[in-house]
Amino acid sequence: MRVELSGGQILVECLKAEGVEAVFGYPGGAVLHIYDALFQQEAVKHVLVRHEQGAVHMADGYARATGKPGVVLVTSGPGATNAVTGIATAYMDSIPMVVITGQVPTHLIGNDAFQEVDNVGITRPCVKHNFLVKNVNDLAQTMKKAFYIATTGRPGPVVVDIPKDVVDPKVLVPFTYPETVALRSYHPTVKGHTGQIRKAIDLIVNAERPMVYTGGGVVLGRASELLTQFTRLLNYPITNTLMGLGAYPASDRQFLGMLGMHGTYEANMAMHHCDVLIAIGARFDDRVTGNLAKFCPTAKIIHVDIDPASISKNVIVDVPIVGSVKSVLEDMLPLIADAGGAKQPEALAAWWKQIEQWRAMRCLDFKTNGEIIKPQYVVQKLWEITQGDAYVTSDVGQHQMWAAQYYGFDKPNRWINSGGLGTMGFGLPAALGVKYAYPDEEVVCVTGEGSIQMCIQELSTALQYHLPVKVVSLNNRYLGMVRQWQEFFYSGRYAMSYMEALPDFVKLAESYGHVGMRIEKASDVEGALREAFAMKDRLVFMDFQTDPTENVFPMVPAGAGLNEMILV
């Protein structure tokens, strides 16, 4: 029997076929037909947000925690433009996502119609790909392509712009969801080149001062176990980027902590002095390399990445390997075993001895000061109370760095933050997306009083869908990260970094139907956290009044090499 469906119904069927559990969205004129189709079925749920940016961050959090693509539905014009910050955030961190945007009817496109924007044009530089569907007969095929492109190769957001007439309920067309899709112009390389892998193995096993540097690609590529095997087999030191945290257990002896601008002394010194750098699924971001001219001056560099454009973009490497982390590590493990493992045990022992000396500097130690709440202490206690096993999202600023430095992640996909774009406002909606995916897991948003106000309206969504996350706000009454730079580099001229007229966050949380707590003394921190986490089914907003003058250390100042850190 031939099935005839409307565009709206087809869209819903496509989502079902892709196994989409929920769509995060907000309705409006151009998507009313689609909403009507969604309303008449049960399989695909819808989460109504309070601002389209929140929808995209929720879908993003969902995607980062589960590895499945996040799906967003917004209307044309302002709905689509509100979504752009979220789309760019996902793009910079390579997060798989399909964003469906409404568009004015095809015959009105280009006429400055009501709520018309050139959405394909606006999003083009911040998507992996985008489509304008002009004919309902192309809809299913386009959706198939969208999911395929978003989730394969280097993942990323794909926008599908759908004019209202394409989903007209009166127009019925035959529907079948394509089982496969092939694009002659898109063939991501998964398997690494054998010759290159052999060259890499030769460098790897003969290294005297090796260093493993891995990033978000290991999390995205679900290769954390293989990475752990690889690193343990060789007994080499390892560091993770901000995006790669959790891919290697933080509690393991071989882990040197995060590297880069706010990385540990031992990780950055080991980077600077290594003779073979094994970069896996990391993109040599400027926050990681510091001054390029001073980066890894003595190292031969191997780089495994699924995106050829990531390789030799910022740092020219000696052995490029294009392929997925998983496939390349699978190929490498037996070769390392065949080679008899690492071949320079004496040099390696000396190297570890040197690293332990750097580690003995204890660069993350901080001074406590009576009853003043140190933000680092809050994160440490949070780690203890959640047994290091929560999903932690964050916003952007000092609190983000403290969360990254002091919450040791032993598992991948648990640390969820906006690294590439650095989007304030990400943390709360992302946490809601995670909680939606994993209602039984502990989900915490570590935020600042600046960032939380950028998407605070989603507290309302949290109530509606019963998403009881915990909000840990490190409230320093400053745009702290900005203040820190002004203290260091602008002689303490704190231009507009002070937050005056803050709301009463306790009352604010309460007015949204949640629990609010204000914590002012260090001795109350642990008790407050315990109390909050005991309220399993309530969203608790914890407003910690932290030391306003605390700074993030260590720090590699702009223009410096990784060996030129400011420690305190």
Place this chain on the structure above:
Amino acid sequence: MTMRHIISILMENEAGALSRVAGLFSARGYNIESLCVAPTHDATLSRMTLVTHGDDQIIEQIIKQLNKLIDVVKVQDMVDAPHIERELMLIKVQAVETSREEVYRLAEIFRGQIIDVSESSYTIQMIGPGHKLDAFLAALGSISVVEIVRSGALGIARGPRGMAVPEA
């Protein structure tokens, strides 16, 4: 070392294909000297020829970034192999009294064709690699140019092989 490269691109003939390439170049700050686009004998494809300058690292990034565009089917740096470059130029110059004779002679030497004549002007058509057109412009010396239109360079590889389209 900065070099001039002619890059040929086969793209899916979709709406907006050109803007993806143009947008990539402006967003990443690559320079474009010229860009030509037209359909090919295969209606599903369009072929773009782009002239840019850069050192090896930049050209490598340009080619990788072009390949990364989902609609791009194939990219080839013409400079990697023997190739032919051609560009069409239409140029209108002032041609009065003594300069009339001189323009005529120069056009002849450079194998240009005079395709339009008025009392005070000649319009010349010239085809060749970019440097030949540049040389003609230099040779004009003090003759005053009214208008120049150039197509931008086209490139094609020498020999029997064409730019192959990979299977889906």
